[in-house]
Amino acid sequence: MNPEYYEFFCSVKIISGKKALSNLPYEMGLLGAGNAMIITDQGVVGAGLLEHVKAAFDGATQKIGVVFDQTPIDSSVKVVNELAALYREKKCDCVVAVGGGSCLDTAKGVNIVISEGNGDLMAFQGMDRLTAAPKPFIAIPTTAGTGSEVTAAAVIADTERGVKMPFISQKLYPHVALLDPRMTLTMPPRITAATGMDALTHALEAYYGIQKNPVSDSFSLTAIRLINRYLITAVKNGADEQARMAMANASLCAGIAFSNSMVGIVHALAHATGGCCHVPHGVANTIYLPWGMEFNLEKRHEIIAELAPYFGVAAGGDPRAAASGVIRAVRDMRRELNAICKLPLTLKDAGVDESKLEHIAKSSLDDGSITYNPEEVTFEDALAILKKAWDKE
Amino acid sequence: MDGLLSLIKRQGSSGGKKAVASVALLALGSTFEMVSEHSSELKKEIADWQDGVVMLLGVFPDGPAMSVKKENGGIRFLGMGMCDADLKVLFKNLDSAMMVLTGQMGAHTAFAQCRAVVYGNLGAGMQLSRALNIVQKFILPSFMLNRTFKRPPVFSSDDLLLKARVMATLAPRMISGVMRRQCL
The missing domain is CATH 1.20.1090.10 (Dehydroquinate synthase-like - alpha domain)
Incomplete structure (x- = not known):
């Protein structure tokens, strides 16, 4: 049964397989980036997965500008704004998310703030509100379930106002999704x-x-x-x-x-x-x-x-x-x-x-x-x- | 009707669609206000809306559009035209708006076909969508409701009486609605 009308979009470059992570610096280069902000959480660090990411930069001209490893379970406006400030302070030019849905949503939120130049995420709530070109964004999932590395959505909590804000925009898609078997091996x-x-x-x-x-x-x-x-x-x-x-x-x-x-x-x-x-x-x-x-x-x-x-x-x-x-x-x-x-x-x-x-x-x-x-x-x-x-x- | 025909002639197909969409939105807005005073179903649906919240339904980028405001437990139809609103539901173009506003397509199908967008909180968008479904129950004929709703609405005897009153007062209410201050 063919629908009378539909739309389909997915702009993500998918790199999947053995040692896929090694391509991270190369892909950054293709996106015109050289200094990554890595957004991850304590679970990823504790499992030793961040070491695989760091190792990928050995001998590369691209480098890691800063690692943020305190992503909370629920992405929040406060964390997103702090990270956007850190991104600017460290002169980063690329966001790399390493983790599950929360890390990827946080990274999407950071990309909204740094790309749109506006810290008030409330202004972008809803569908198709983003207009600025997103900064280079690479997703490295460490769970196999959310699919967030290829979705156009993010949910960020505004804890002060007590609301969860959904964002849907094709500008939220990562540029690249890297699937490396090493990154999910330790999942319980x-x-x-x-x-x-x-x-x-x-x-x-x-x-x-x-x-x-x-x-x-x-x-x-x-x-x-x-x-x-x-x-x-x-x-x-x-x-x-x-x-x-x-x-x-x-x-x-x-x-x-x-x-x-x-x-x-x-x-x-x-x-x-x-x-x-x-x-x-x-x-x-x-x-x-x-x-x-x-x-x-x-x-x-x-x-x-x-x-x-x-x-x-x-x-x-x-x-x-x-x-x-x-x-x-x-x-x-x-x-x-x-x-x-x-x-x-x-x-x-x-x-x-x-x-x-x-x-x-x-x-x-x-x-x-x-x-x-x-x-x-x-x-x-x-x-x-x-x-x-x-x-x- | 003469005015509508001359507008169509003056502005061509797009002008005609704009005129029809405007009339449909005017009917929807004025009926929203009336039904919110009398329907227990709609009263219950909007009970949790924040007092003073303004919601807009219209066509991207510059209308036609109508907006309503939650006031004293009911809904006040603010009038036609684009305005600042806490939530906007916008059809991407006039053709998409026409399909929904003339009862050829349900709101859920319009969203599934990516024909409309929500600016603002999506949860509030769901609340507006449910409320508008209740309002449509009182202005669309049954054959359209059966075609466009996932589950055709059920009418109580009070609902049937209210629907008769809505239809009987639709024209004067729309005329009065035109007089209202337009949002800018």
């Missing part, structure tokens, strides 16, 4: 599982959402195929470089897909749950994914049924039965991950108090993802999903 099993399920949720929601298009579909399908083949292996044996690289590429493909065909109710609930109860995003997506698929089954069973071969489900025959088979396969995958690394499968197991469900339901309605969900979502619909997800698998 449960984080590998949760981030992998995050990527699967991106791919699935993009595939059956109302913004789906032939180009995003192809990225979704690649991601789904890779995740089905390699996620369990990557969780069981983190040292398996092939599985790690496959998951890094799956996350990237899912990121490209959902940056061009937005996600839906699963993400809306996961964002609201993260904001209210601090459940990690990948864990929340794991919990909500089968419920969200079931919620959309009536309208999208024919589309979900197309995925049957990717999940080892018999295709052909009744599409509703095949779609239900896909949802059962997703549930089976979750159970297997739970058995391997105790990945939570219910809100109760994730530590969410039942009294919070109404608040989560109300917040989820204000999440932009709801717009792209095939089925209309009311407060009562959201609450019904939450009640099921609270103690049922």
Whole structure:
């Protein structure tokens, strides 16, 4: 089914594979940059991953101007403005983000401030507000789930005003994404599982959402195929470089897909749950994914049924039965991950108090993802999903 | 109607579309104000809006556009024209605006097809979108609602009475709306 209209955009140069990091100085040179600001966090430093980045500059004319390794879990305006000042003070000309979603979002925020020359990020909230050409920006993900290295979005918290500000602009895309197997090898099993399920949720929601298009579909399908083949292996044996690289590429493909065909109710609930109860995003997506698929089954069973071969489900025959088979396969995958690394499968197991469900339901309605969900979502619909997800698998 | 036809003749196709979009936005703005006084569904939807917040719906880059303000628990239709607003929802061009404002396309489809942008907080954009869906329920015919909404709206007996009142008073309200001070 071809949509009557769609738009697709991804400007990121992708460099993926063994010793990919060694290309970092060369790519900086191509972008006309010579002095990098590296934005990372303590998790990356503690795992020794920053040493791989530093080693890449050995013998290069490009250099590291400054390393900031204190990125908080939630990107904030305060940190972004401090980093923009540091960038200017150290005369940097390139931002290099090394880490997960928070480091990449912080780097995107810094690039907004230094490119637009305005520290009031509030002025750029929303869609397509950025006009200045972005500074050279290279992303090196250390998780395989957010896909942030190939998305046009960032969320920055303004802790003083108590709001989370979303930014969507094609000027937020990094110029280069470097995927190096060494950078995800140390991820613990449960984080590998949760981030992998995050990527699967991106791919699935993009595939059956109302913004789906032939180009995003192809990225979704690649991601789904890779995740089905390699996620369990990557969780069981983190040292398996092939599985790690496959998951890094799956996350990237899912990121490209959902940056061009937005996600839906699963993400809306996961964002609201993260904001209210601090459940990690990948864990929340794991919990909500089968419920969200079931919620959309009536309208999208024919589309979900197309995925049957990717999940080892018999295709052909009744599409509703095949779609239900896909949802059962997703549930089976979750159970297997739970058995391997105790990945939570219910809100109760994730530590969410039942009294919070109404608040989560109300917040989820204000999440932009709801717009792209095939089925209309009311407060009562959201609450019904939450009640099921609270103690049922 | 003569004025509208002469505007179309004077400005060609673009002028005609601007005129139709203006009329549709005028109807939407004035109905928003009226429905906010009488519909419990809309009252509940806007209850959490900050008093004094101004929201604008229009066409990029310079209109037509209409804006509304939350005031004393209800909505006041400020008038037509571009103005400073806390939140702007803008169609990228007149053709896209026409599809939504004339009931050929739902707002969710317009966003899925990248035909509109939100300037400001996206959460507030969602709140405005839900409120406008409620308002549209009272001015669009059922066949259009069935075609453009993900789930066709349900009408209570009070809703049906309100819809009749909205339709009966639409013309005078629009005339009164034209008289309102335009945002600049």
